[in-house]
Amino acid sequence: xxxxxxxxxxxxxxxxxxxxxxxxxxxxxxxxxxxxxxxxxxxxxxxxxxxxxxxxxxxxxxxxxxxxxxxxxxxxxxxxxxxxxxxxxxxxxxxxxxxxxxxxxxxxxxxxxxxxxxxxxxxxxxxxxxxxxxxxxxxxxxxxxxxxxxxxxxxxxxxxxxxxxxxxxxxxxxxxxxxxxxxxxxxxxxxxxxxxxxxxxxxxxxxxxxxxxxxxxxxxxxxxxxxxxxxxxxxxxxxxxxxxxxxxxxxxxxxxxxxxxxxxxxxxxxxxxxxxxxxxxxxxxxxxxxxxxxxxxxxxxxxxxxxxxxxxxxxxxxxx
Numbered sequence: 082x083x084x085x086x087x088x089x090x091x092x093x094x095x096x097x098x099x100x101x102x103x104x105x106x107x108x109x110x111x112x113x114x115x116x117x118x119x120x121x122x123x124x125x126x127x128x129x130x131x132x133x134x135x136x137x138x139x140x141x142x143x144x145x146x147x148x149x150x151x152x153x154x155x156x157x158x159x160x161x162x163x164x165x166x167x168x169x170x171x172x173x174x175x176x177x178x179x180x181x182x183x184x185x186x187x188x189x190x191x192x193x194x195x196x197x198x199x200x201x202x203x204x205x206x207x208x209x210x211x212x213x214x215x216x217x218x219x220x221x222x223x224x225x226x227x228x229x230x231x232x233x234x235x236x237x238x239x240x241x242x243x244x245x246x247x248x249x250x251x252x253x254x255x256x257x258x259x260x261x262x263x264x265x266x267x268x269x270x271x272x273x274x275x276x277x278x279x280x281x282x283x284x285x286x287x288x289x290x291x292x293x294x295x296x297x298x299x300x301x302x303x304x305x306x307x308x309x310x311x312x313x314x315x316x317x318x319x320x321x322x323x324x325x326x327x328x329x330x331x332x333x334x335x336x337x338x339x340x341x342x343x344x345x346x347x348x349x350x351x352x353x354x355x356x357x358x359x360x361x362x363x364x365x366x367x368x369x370x371x372x373x374x375x376x377x378x379x380x381x382x383x384x385x386x387x388x389x390x391x392x393x394x395x396x397x398x399x400x401x
Contacts, residue, residue, distance in 0.1 A: 126223060128372035130354035130362050133347060135374055136218040136340035137165050137232050138188035139323065141247070143333050147314060147324065149391035157314055158329045160245075160337060162321040163189045165232045167374075168207045170225045171217060183219050184226050187212030188336065214336050224373045234321040236375030237313050239389030240366040242342035243323075244309045247331035251303030261296045306330035310345045315388045318380035341370075365392050 128134070139160040147157050169185035189212060193201060196211040204211050207228045226232075237243055257263040257279035265277045279298065283291050308329050315324040323339065331337055341347055345364070353361045363370070366389060371379060 126372050128370045129223075130350040131221065132224055132372065133219065133221045134224050134236075134341055134370065134372065135167075135184035135186065135220050135226060135232075136216075136338055137162055137236055138186055138214055138216060139163070139165070139337055139339055140189070141329060141331050141333055141335050141337050142322075144328065151391050151393075151395040151397070153391065153396050155314065155326055156328070157324045157326055158311075160323045160325060160329070160339060162232060162234055162323070164210075166207075166209045166212070167226045167228050167230045167232070168204065168209055168212070168215060169217075169228060172222075180222070181219070182222050182225065183217040184224070185215060185217040186232070187215040189213040216338060218338075218340060220373075226374045230374065231377040233318060233375050233377045233380040234316050234323045235318050235380045235383060235387075236371060237316065237323055237339065237341075238367050238370055239313050239316055239387055240364050241313050241370070242310050242345040242364065243313060243325060244307055244340050244342050245311060245325065245329040245337050246305065246307045246340075247329060247335055247337040249302045249304055249306045249330045250332050252301040254299065255301035256298045257296065260298060260301045263296075310342050313389065315386065317386055318383050319385040321380075366390065 139162050142159040142161050144156060144158050146154050148154055165186060165188040167184060168187045171181070171183040171185060173181045175181060187204070187209065190210045191213045193211050196204070200215075201211060209229055252259075256277055258265050258277050263279055266272050266275055266280065268276050279296075282295060282297060283289070308327070311325040311327050311329070313323060314326050316322070317324075329337060350362045353359070
């Protein structure tokens, strides 16, 4: 059935974004494509609101500023895909007889002499160079990607939303004021050398102890953080750069995991499709998503820079 939301009229500024989807090709293996006749060749898979695509592993390169077509300045974080390749497709059966599907992805090549023999055999089986980091992303059964496929920044379309997962910057042992935002004790006479103290931590003889979870001094940072609903502003297909609006966790050159936003992409598209709101299945200006993944071959047929137009009202126009 033809999806009505794919035929919705869009502003002319989104023409550059539409080119992403017009050059989509199937990700079948070369042997399968040459042996099958044009009549027997299966049509390329299409993204559906019930599909969950794989994520990618990128490296945080730092922050900068971009200006929209209306002249407004926005802060962005630059994320670069470092030879991100698919190393395995996972399919297991749970004890309740449901199936778990995932795509295993590796990134950042490393010397073979620094890798363990077990992982070397795994990478050799996938015919990819050894990787510094390997992660798996849960997907739907229709979103498996052939092993060895090189993922590109075009996997994410400008205008969509993504979630970024990384380890936050570790700040070491911190006091209560820095760790929890306590205001401290009075900075006046009568308080001696305890202005940044956390104050009392226990109670009277009953209960006579400190309850677990009490906010006290301790190690700050260095934990896994997920920043949700970041808008993709620009994609550089030549350098494999993804520009997302706002800040992401982690230090510069740290590995981060990028996936389609769980709330504003996956759950919202499924909800709007069930309610019949076909024009709201995808964000404004996004007609489709590369499925099952955006590959390096697809990126070669697209412009080097693809930006998302600003659909908001210009901030420089005075309101009446």
